[in-house]
Amino acid sequence: MFTFATDYFIGVFVSTLGTLQFAFSVGGLRALLIFQNALVARSLGLALAVGGFALFFETGFRNINDYEGGLDAPTQALFFFFGAASALAVTLAATSVINRRMVGPEEDEEAGIDSLRHTSYAVSLARAVSYWRRTWRTWTKRSLSP
């Protein structure tokens, strides 16, 4: 069970890494890309997305019932969440280092991921948190008002 779940986690992790690179490239979120060239980023993304599945299916027999070593639906959902969240966290951390020179103009918290077209995630998050700390009262009032 543990090995099966670990294999699943690794497969989801690798496939999510690829999916994210592909989506970030199409979405123009340059600060989240490992490679800035669109062709390289999308090819790498597709290769990793497919590679995750290949890794999972080629390393063992996978049509197994949950009481015989497979995963039941809630466990599968949980491990998918862990795998995908880990891939996102690794991408955000790695691209913050790789694209550390990307420092675009200051923007408010409403900019959201659009700020990641020109500003690295670490810098953008620091700015957002700092802005939010100064304006959280107004932000909360505005967000909770109908």
Added chain:
Amino acid sequence: MDEAQSISIGGLGGLAGVFSIIERADEALFLAINGFVGTLPFADWVAEGVVSDYMVPVALALALIAMWFMERERDIRIRHQIGVFAALSSMALASLMVFILNMFYFRPRPFEDLDVNLLFYRPTDSSFPSNAVAAVFGIAFAIWGVQRKLGWAAIAAASLYGLARVYAGVHYPLDILGGVATAAAAAWVIFRLRDLLMPLLVLAIRLARVLRLA
């Protein structure tokens, strides 16, 4: 026995007859599709992959992740992000509906009653409606509701998944149609409730925006 009673019993008999005909047609179609197993080794290999609990469901979940980030236009992106919540809710509601249906009706799996070429493990839950198919179509219909192109691709993947489950011997064709109908109902309910849940969804997206994730 009065006339009304005899008409009522006659009507029930007629209904049972119709069900029996549908069931036999369903079994015949199942046997025809499942009968191809062993004749085309490549098709068997593909079906064994597609029918897995880990291929189409995971691919659709990855499509939701892509849909969250992929759009450049902010307004369209927000619609897609609400679509991601709708897809997850629709999947959960479809599974809940199957669970409730199965409290009243249990249909044995094809391999329990018929001579089947089985390419999958032996599930123990009810065959009708297909829970797995209801879940993936729940996601696919919700994606279709906000992004047609990706939605059609998701519906195609979910349909292939449904066909593979019949081919592999774990479901009758009618189980798949039941799963699709359940998913359609779940997605419809979720889209109807969308306005009610909108303030909560917008707040969640705004919070994610503070973290630069939406």
